[in-house]
Amino acid sequence: MINEQIRDKEVRLIGEDGEQLGVVAVKDAMKLAKEANLDLVKIAPTAKPPVCKIIDYGKYRYELARKEKEAKKKQKTTEVKEVRLSPNIEDNDLNTKVNQARKFLEKGDKVKVSLRFRGREMAHMGTSKQILDTFYEKLEDIAVVEKPAKLEGRSMIMFLTEKR
Known part of the structure; x- marks a missing residue:
């Protein structure tokens, strides 16, 4: 006034x-x-x-x-970047996705790792959790699991954040 x-x-x-x-x-x-x-x-x-x-x-x-x-200006915004995987991903492709996620984490963003199931892949969900575990093991030095792997519809989702 x-x-x-x-x-x-x-x-x-x-x-x-x-x-x-x-x-x-x-x-x-x-x-x-x-x-x-x-x-x-x-x-x-x-x-x-x-x-x-x-x-x-x-x-x-x-x-x-x-x-x-x-x-x-001084505020830091964190974005959620997504990395999509499929249940029958090969090792080299997985390594490429891991490197991509590593870049996102080093920049300070959160990473949403989603494993998409299509058609008959839905029958083999049990073995697919192993892919997400392997993904995390390769990033264990710089990442922490914020939300563990959880099935949502036709995809399994896990969130990773940078270690403090």
Whole structure:
């Protein structure tokens, strides 16, 4: 809230230099702000009495936007990358997929390893869990199982994350 939007009777006022001016009536605070050619901005509305500051509102909004943008830059987003396998995968193909998953994990992403079953492959699901175990064993040095292998519909899914 700024200037005339402030409806409280009294506010704790902070001057343009940052010094405390104490608890004053809103009319007096508005008068001080107008004399300085600045705005009266409510910065802590939940305090008793609310805290207001005499500042340039446009500059204040710009600073807030800049701080928000800076905080966003520092955030790290983790994506979930998927590696698809089939029950009759050969060793070299499995090694290629392991290397692909290793790159994703080193970048800081999570890896979803899914083993897709088609047609008659559904009959041999028991032996297929071994493929996911082998996949994990090859990545054991840098990965941890976040969610163990679990059957969901026509695919068996396991999640891996980077070791901390």
